[in-house]
Amino acid sequence: MRVLKLGLVQGVFGGILGWLFGFALVIGSRLLLGLPAQWNPNLTGLAAYEPAVVVAGIFFVVGFMIGVGAVSDWLKWARGIDTPFNHGARIPGTSELARYFNVDYSHKVIGIQYAITGVLLLGVGGTLAMIFRLQLAQPELNFVPPDVFNTMISAHGMIMIGGILLGVGGMSNYLVPLMIGANDMAFPRLNAFAYWINVPGALLLCVAMVIGGWNTGWTGYPPLSAQAPLGVQYFFLGVFFIGLSSILGSLNIIVTTMTMRSPGMSLFRMPVFVWSAFATAIIQLTATQFIGLSFLMVLVQRILGMGFFDPGGPVWSEVDKWAGGGNPILFQHMFWFYSHPAVYLFVLPGLGIISELLPVFARKPLFGYKWIAMSSMAIALVGFLVWAHHMFVSGMSNYLRVPFMMSTLLVAVPTGVKFFSWLGTLWGGRIEFKTPMLFALGAISVFLIGGLTGPPLGTVATDLNLTDTYYVVGHFHATMFGGFIFPFLAALYYWFPKATGRMYNERLGQLHFWLMTPAFWVMSLGQIFVGMHGMRRRIATYEVGLDIGTAQMMVTIAGFVIFISVLIMMFNLFVLARRGQRAGANPWRSRGLEWQVPSPMPEMTYPATPVVVGEPYDYGKPGSIYVQFAPAAPALHTGASITGGD
Amino acid sequence: MTAVAESYQVQTRRNRMGFWLFFLSESFLFGGLLVARYYLWGNTRPSMEDTVIGPLHISYQVIPLMITAVLLLSSFFMNRAEVAIANDDRKTFSRSILLTVLMGLIFLLGVLIFEWGWKTVDGQIVLGRHISPTDGVFGAVLYGMTGMHALHVVSGLVLLMLVWNLGRKGHFSPEKHWGVEATAIYWHYVDLVWVFFYPAIYLIGVGVHAAGH
């Protein structure tokens, strides 16, 4: 029965109630108005009640958030009841594990919630990939029907993106307060809200697969998405709510970074990861609105008939009523205005992790700290100016092509700065090849593949041939693995001892790396190869005559090897490490703030205020100090404070 | 369990920064709608000059001007409420908030009834006196922009009623009234958005008539 008291369970329960309420509300008001309950009598099942299903989906999220308790404090404030902010388990008497299934305001708990949910979502997306990779292993196989295949690739895309966003949220929520010496985020309640709204969002994405699926790919372009099965609506809603989480979470990161740094930590003494998290947050805060809006516009076009993207026959001026005039190209502009910067927001935290780890394991100062910090900001800002390179063949105005080609190639400059800084940091270092370092180095190699395959796609002449082929798939997966997955795994291994106090099994970690990295090279280069030989994206099978069966088989095998290697990691971190040897406070001899306190960290990470007195990455320089701890202020024990509620 | 509470000033400063960042984010949402408007309408807009309404023969074009004026006036009263609570004058605060709410409601009804032509015909809700959401891009963008704005007006009204209730119970003081300040800047933000939307929908571009009128 104690399971029923968990926030997660109550949230799901509240969500179901909310769904039923929303559905009944719409159908009930229709019946009251004397209209038939079904919108479209030609359809069967839920599809006939599409607007009611959409409203019910929104109420599902509302019900979930109320049920889980993420808005309880705010509802009390609205009635004038103050709620004190407490660190520690919010429901007294619950176990430490139960905190992760309830609303908890500690950024350390929320960060781990984000990361675990992210890994789960990545696992779901990966499993989908395994299934449809089997279909593609040989030409003209047919055990996944084409429409199911399309639903699966679409779901793979968006669920993976959701997983990446959660992983990014996990890294920034867990690490940013630790690295700047704060005990929590600026708005802990908002932080919990921003995490929990991901859960119903992700559930909607998964439900979308079973209520009809959607065959549009992850991009959901109209007019196809305006005609797709019902599932596309929950796909829109799921993305919308995950996007809301991005916006609120990033707002929190920006305020935390701006106002809660330790004394002495000027902007250019922040760890570089904080810089990249900050740059990421700027993108998330602003651009995310555009994907939400573009999806919302298709959503209302479907249920209210508002023809934003529906050319719908002749334009108004030539006929005798206001009809048509919509333009699907507008959707692509709005969609990519988010979705291209989104790629940078996926990779920037990862690139920050690489820059963070290299000096620790090379025992050398980070080469060109200021350039690295500024290159993150530059990538974020230039990232806003490149979106239309996804649309070279969309039918947009031709004169837009060359300017967008130039701005796209401009992104290579700050990215190159990062690469040279990494090389400069490694140069002449005494490198320790521990698992996190291996993954950081693997990330560089994989990101290099992704980076070098980019310019041919950004250049108009070559893109006209490569667009919508598997070459794009290969390029994209290389950037995502190099920019996010590998650094994320490095971060998991690197901060695992800090978070749990236990060491993972180094040998299994190395095995994970040596299985995954070569397999990924094969997979990525194989995808690029089949793309250049005529394999298109988003098709359920291909002809024997393309003569790419062998390469496809290798890609599939490599994919399975990656999958198995990730299972090994899960076994290592979640099962073996329970009995792992105790890690000290600072197993990697890092200079970072969070490594100067015991592992696992106390509830209030910094009872004594850390004071930054030196440069963050002066490894190997004798006598250099980054941080000192002020003697614990007596005020701390009487309940005054370091962090606050929102 | 360690109780922690930041000083009110420090937390208010953070709240203020967070709220402005939220506005920055929201301005991308409304900016996206403006992008859609300029992309799809270009230098045109649905004409309303010739359609007259009511016994006074007022052109449809005047109604947006009127509701815009009402919204501006409500912003003034909101400002007055904030000044009042900062000076511990709860009576003026309460009255100003209620006036703000009233004007917000007039604005909302102006949109719902006159702009959207929301009425019941034969027991069915019908939208669209001069234009309906299904009238191509003109209807879609007009209803999209006014609808998204109206959604923010409604949430602003809810916030206003909440702070009115809290203020009535003596919850705010000249030193501690972040709730009022937040509601005030939110309400002004709603007004600010309308400053951009009103000309974009009703003034800029050549009025195009729906043939058949």
Place this chain on the structure above:
Amino acid sequence: MEHLFLVFIALPLVVGGAVLVGAWLLTKIMPGDAAAAKAAAAAQAAAIPAHGPDYARLTPRRKAALRTGIVVLLGLALLTIVEFFLAALGSTALMFVIIILKAALIMYFFMHIAAVWRTEEAH
């Protein structure tokens, strides 16, 4: 339905009244402890001045703030009317200037954007 214009005047009053009554009912229901709330309300009723703002009692600073509010409102109203008639001339560029001006007025005087950079609570 040609009498909508009258409805425009009447409905807000009706609906506004209904919302006020609803809000009053809501506040009757909402407080957890009715007796305590009533006592608190009674205590506060005593504290609220019987009359509205006695203008003579206003502090100079508050007077200045009110005056600013009125001037800004008049400015915004004037700009809106200019905007309305500019539309007839079709001068889009000038209209954009007015929009920016109005936005700046609202952000500076009503929304106190400068307060974001201020460290102490000053008003």
